[in-house]
Amino acid sequence: AQSVTQLGSHVSVSEGALVLLRCNYSSSVPPYLFWYVQYPNQGLQLLLKYTSAATLVKGINGFEAEFKKSETSFHLTKPSAHMSDAAEYFCAVSVLTDKLIFGTGTRLQVFP
Amino acid sequence: EPEVTQTPSHQVTQMGQEVILRCVPISNHLYFYWYRQILGQKVEFLVSFYNNEISEKSEIFDDQFSVERPDGSNFTLKIRSTKLEDSAMYFCASSEALRGGGNTGELFFGEGSRLTVL
Numbered sequence: 001a002q003s004v005t006q007l008g009s010h011v012s013v014s015e016g017a018l019v020l021l022r023c024n025y026s027s028s029v030p031p032y033l034f035w036y037v038q039y040p041n042q043g044l045q046l047l048l049k050y051t052s053a054a055t056l057v058k059g060i061n062g063f064e065a066e067f068k069k070s071e072t073s074f075h076l077t078k079p080s081a082h083m084s085d086a087a088e089y090f091c092a093v094s095v096l097t098d099k100l101i102f103g104t105g106t107r108l109q110v111f112p
Numbered sequence: 113e114p115e116v117t118q119t120p121s122h123q124v125t126q127m128g129q130e131v132i133l134r135c136v137p138i139s140n141h142l143y144f145y146w147y148r149q150i151l152g153q154k155v156e157f158l159v160s161f162y163n164n165e166i167s168e169k170s171e172i173f174d175d176q177f178s179v180e181r182p183d184g185s186n187f188t189l190k191i192r193s194t195k196l197e198d199s200a201m202y203f204c205a206s207s208e209a210l211r212g213g214g215n216t217g218e219l220f221f222g223e224g225s226r227l228t229v230l
Contacts, residue, residue, distance in 0.1 A: 042223055042224075043116075043221045043222050043223035043224050044203060045221070046219075090155060092155075098145075098207055099160060100147075101157070102155040102156070105154055
Protein backbone atom coordinates (compact mmCIF):
# COMPACT_ATOMS: atom_id res chain seq x y z
CA ALA A 1 0.00 0.00 0.00
CA GLN A 2 1.15 3.52 -0.65
CA SER A 3 2.20 5.90 2.11
CA VAL A 4 4.12 9.08 2.76
CA THR A 5 6.47 9.94 5.58
CA GLN A 6 7.20 13.50 6.55
CA LEU A 7 10.40 13.84 8.55
CA GLY A 8 10.14 16.47 11.24
CA SER A 9 6.81 17.50 12.71
CA HIS A 10 8.17 21.00 13.34
CA VAL A 11 10.63 23.06 11.33
CA SER A 12 11.80 26.51 12.35
CA VAL A 13 13.66 28.91 10.09
CA SER A 14 14.59 32.56 10.13
CA GLU A 15 13.00 34.92 7.68
CA GLY A 16 15.04 34.87 4.47
CA ALA A 17 16.49 31.43 5.15
CA LEU A 18 16.05 28.33 3.01
CA VAL A 19 12.97 26.23 3.70
CA LEU A 20 13.30 22.47 3.32
CA LEU A 21 10.41 20.19 4.23
CA ARG A 22 11.03 16.50 3.70
CA CYS A 23 8.68 13.92 2.26
CA ASN A 24 9.40 10.32 1.31
CA TYR A 25 6.85 8.10 -0.34
CA SER A 26 6.25 4.42 -0.68
CA SER A 27 4.50 3.09 -3.74
CA SER A 28 4.80 0.04 -5.95
CA VAL A 29 3.55 1.94 -8.99
CA PRO A 30 4.30 5.46 -10.23
CA PRO A 31 2.62 7.87 -7.87
CA TYR A 32 1.17 11.30 -8.13
CA LEU A 33 2.55 13.48 -5.35
CA PHE A 34 1.17 16.65 -3.82
CA TRP A 35 2.03 19.29 -1.29
CA TYR A 36 -0.82 21.06 0.50
CA VAL A 37 -0.62 24.01 2.87
CA GLN A 38 -3.01 24.69 5.73
CA TYR A 39 -3.03 28.11 7.31
CA PRO A 40 -4.54 28.45 10.78
CA ASN A 41 -8.29 27.86 10.79
CA GLN A 42 -8.36 27.37 7.04
CA GLY A 43 -8.72 24.48 4.64
CA LEU A 44 -6.17 22.69 2.53
CA GLN A 45 -4.69 24.61 -0.38
CA LEU A 46 -2.73 22.89 -3.13
CA LEU A 47 0.84 24.19 -3.36
CA LEU A 48 2.09 21.99 -6.16
CA LYS A 49 1.78 18.56 -7.67
CA TYR A 50 3.86 15.98 -9.51
CA THR A 51 1.98 14.02 -12.14
CA SER A 52 4.75 12.19 -14.02
CA ALA A 53 5.79 15.09 -16.22
CA ALA A 54 8.72 17.30 -15.19
CA THR A 55 10.50 16.09 -12.07
CA LEU A 56 11.07 19.63 -10.81
CA VAL A 57 7.71 21.13 -10.03
CA LYS A 58 7.10 24.78 -9.31
CA GLY A 59 4.14 25.84 -7.22
CA ILE A 60 2.59 28.91 -5.73
CA ASN A 61 4.27 31.35 -3.34
CA GLY A 62 7.77 30.51 -4.60
CA PHE A 63 7.73 26.87 -3.50
CA GLU A 64 9.08 24.03 -5.56
CA ALA A 65 9.64 20.31 -5.15
CA GLU A 66 11.72 17.74 -6.94
CA PHE A 67 10.60 14.17 -7.56
CA LYS A 68 13.52 11.79 -7.07
CA LYS A 69 12.57 8.25 -7.88
CA SER A 70 15.91 6.81 -6.76
CA GLU A 71 15.42 8.33 -3.32
CA THR A 72 11.61 7.98 -3.26
CA SER A 73 11.50 11.59 -2.17
CA PHE A 74 9.50 14.70 -2.94
CA HIS A 75 11.00 17.38 -0.72
CA LEU A 76 9.52 20.87 -0.67
CA THR A 77 11.85 23.87 -0.83
CA LYS A 78 11.73 27.63 -0.93
CA PRO A 79 14.93 29.69 -1.25
CA SER A 80 13.87 32.47 1.11
CA ALA A 81 11.28 32.10 3.85
CA HIS A 82 8.72 34.78 4.51
CA MET A 83 6.73 35.31 7.68
CA SER A 84 3.57 34.53 5.77
CA ASP A 85 4.86 31.01 5.03
CA ALA A 86 4.18 29.95 8.60
CA ALA A 87 1.63 27.14 8.31
CA GLU A 88 1.16 23.37 8.35
CA TYR A 89 2.39 21.57 5.26
CA PHE A 90 1.13 18.17 4.16
CA CYS A 91 2.64 15.83 1.61
CA ALA A 92 0.19 13.46 -0.06
CA VAL A 93 0.31 10.60 -2.55
CA SER A 94 -2.25 9.08 -4.84
CA VAL A 95 -1.84 5.90 -6.83
CA LEU A 96 -4.20 4.64 -9.51
CA THR A 97 -7.23 6.36 -7.92
CA ASP A 98 -7.87 9.87 -6.73
CA LYS A 99 -7.81 8.95 -3.05
CA LEU A 100 -5.12 10.99 -1.32
CA ILE A 101 -2.97 9.50 1.41
CA PHE A 102 -1.58 12.27 3.57
CA GLY A 103 1.50 12.46 5.68
CA THR A 104 1.40 13.58 9.28
CA GLY A 105 2.26 17.17 8.42
CA THR A 106 5.09 19.56 9.21
CA ARG A 107 4.49 22.79 11.03
CA LEU A 108 6.71 25.55 9.69
CA GLN A 109 7.59 28.44 11.96
CA VAL A 110 9.34 31.51 10.59
CA PHE A 111 11.17 33.81 12.97
CA PRO A 112 12.02 37.44 12.19
CA GLU B 113 -12.74 31.59 -8.46
CA PRO B 114 -15.02 28.62 -7.79
CA GLU B 115 -14.63 27.05 -4.39
CA VAL B 116 -15.95 24.27 -2.21
CA THR B 117 -18.04 25.60 0.65
CA GLN B 118 -18.86 23.81 3.89
CA THR B 119 -21.37 24.44 6.66
CA PRO B 120 -21.34 24.71 9.56
CA SER B 121 -17.83 25.94 10.22
CA HIS B 122 -18.09 24.65 13.79
CA GLN B 123 -20.64 22.41 15.46
CA VAL B 124 -20.79 21.30 19.06
CA THR B 125 -22.97 18.30 19.86
CA GLN B 126 -23.67 15.87 22.63
CA MET B 127 -22.50 12.29 22.38
CA GLY B 128 -25.15 10.11 20.76
CA GLN B 129 -26.67 12.91 18.71
CA GLU B 130 -26.94 12.89 14.94
CA VAL B 131 -24.90 15.38 12.98
CA ILE B 132 -25.13 16.41 9.34
CA LEU B 133 -22.25 18.26 7.73
CA ARG B 134 -22.99 19.99 4.47
CA CYS B 135 -20.84 20.72 1.46
CA VAL B 136 -21.43 22.50 -1.81
CA PRO B 137 -18.84 21.21 -4.30
CA ILE B 138 -17.67 23.18 -7.30
CA SER B 139 -20.57 23.17 -9.74
CA ASN B 140 -19.10 21.20 -12.66
CA HIS B 141 -17.32 18.64 -10.49
CA LEU B 142 -18.47 15.05 -10.52
CA TYR B 143 -16.39 13.37 -7.81
CA PHE B 144 -16.84 14.12 -4.15
CA TYR B 145 -14.89 13.21 -1.05
CA TRP B 146 -14.89 13.50 2.71
CA TYR B 147 -11.70 13.55 4.77
CA ARG B 148 -11.23 14.16 8.44
CA GLN B 149 -8.42 15.45 10.61
CA ILE B 150 -8.39 14.68 14.31
CA LEU B 151 -6.61 17.46 16.19
CA GLY B 152 -2.87 17.09 15.87
CA GLN B 153 -3.11 14.14 13.52
CA LYS B 154 -2.94 13.66 9.78
CA VAL B 155 -5.73 14.11 7.30
CA GLU B 156 -7.50 10.80 6.69
CA PHE B 157 -9.64 9.65 3.79
CA LEU B 158 -13.20 8.72 4.68
CA VAL B 159 -15.17 8.19 1.49
CA SER B 160 -15.42 9.00 -2.19
CA PHE B 161 -18.68 9.38 -4.09
CA TYR B 162 -19.57 9.37 -7.76
CA ASN B 163 -22.73 8.97 -9.75
CA ASN B 164 -24.86 8.86 -6.61
CA GLU B 165 -23.01 6.03 -4.99
CA ILE B 166 -19.98 5.41 -2.84
CA SER B 167 -16.97 4.47 -4.96
CA GLU B 168 -14.53 3.84 -2.12
CA LYS B 169 -14.55 4.06 1.67
CA SER B 170 -12.04 3.62 4.43
CA GLU B 171 -12.19 1.49 7.55
CA ILE B 172 -13.13 4.60 9.48
CA PHE B 173 -16.34 4.95 7.48
CA ASP B 174 -18.45 2.46 9.39
CA ASP B 175 -22.21 2.08 9.67
CA GLN B 176 -22.45 5.26 11.74
CA PHE B 177 -21.50 7.29 8.69
CA SER B 178 -23.45 7.92 5.52
CA VAL B 179 -23.19 10.29 2.59
CA GLU B 180 -25.82 11.66 0.31
CA ARG B 181 -26.23 14.02 -2.57
CA PRO B 182 -29.82 15.06 -1.94
CA ASP B 183 -30.00 17.55 -4.77
CA GLY B 184 -27.85 18.86 -7.58
CA SER B 185 -25.65 21.01 -5.38
CA ASN B 186 -25.24 19.62 -1.87
CA PHE B 187 -23.14 16.72 -0.64
CA THR B 188 -23.72 15.72 2.98
CA LEU B 189 -21.97 13.61 5.58
CA LYS B 190 -24.20 12.22 8.33
CA ILE B 191 -22.98 10.74 11.57
CA ARG B 192 -25.90 8.89 13.15
CA SER B 193 -24.81 8.63 16.76
CA THR B 194 -21.73 10.69 17.49
CA LYS B 195 -18.95 9.45 19.72
CA LEU B 196 -16.28 11.43 21.49
CA GLU B 197 -13.70 10.16 19.03
CA ASP B 198 -15.65 11.67 16.14
CA SER B 199 -14.42 15.09 17.23
CA ALA B 200 -12.37 16.31 14.30
CA MET B 201 -12.19 18.71 11.39
CA TYR B 202 -14.11 17.29 8.45
CA PHE B 203 -13.05 18.36 4.97
CA CYS B 204 -15.12 18.04 1.85
CA ALA B 205 -13.37 17.93 -1.51
CA SER B 206 -14.40 17.66 -5.13
CA SER B 207 -12.75 17.03 -8.45
CA GLU B 208 -13.81 17.52 -12.02
CA ALA B 209 -12.49 14.26 -13.35
CA LEU B 210 -10.46 11.24 -12.39
CA ARG B 211 -6.83 10.79 -13.27
CA GLY B 212 -6.19 9.84 -16.85
CA GLY B 213 -6.82 11.17 -20.31
CA GLY B 214 -4.84 14.28 -19.51
CA ASN B 215 -6.67 14.96 -16.26
CA THR B 216 -4.72 15.07 -13.04
CA GLY B 217 -7.75 14.51 -10.86
CA GLU B 218 -6.88 17.46 -8.64
CA LEU B 219 -8.96 17.70 -5.49
CA PHE B 220 -10.26 21.05 -4.31
CA PHE B 221 -10.88 21.24 -0.58
CA GLY B 222 -13.30 23.26 1.47
CA GLU B 223 -12.29 25.08 4.63
CA GLY B 224 -13.62 22.33 6.84
CA SER B 225 -16.27 21.83 9.49
CA ARG B 226 -15.01 21.43 13.02
CA LEU B 227 -17.08 18.93 14.99
CA THR B 228 -16.79 18.85 18.76
CA VAL B 229 -18.55 16.00 20.56
CA LEU B 230 -19.06 16.47 24.29
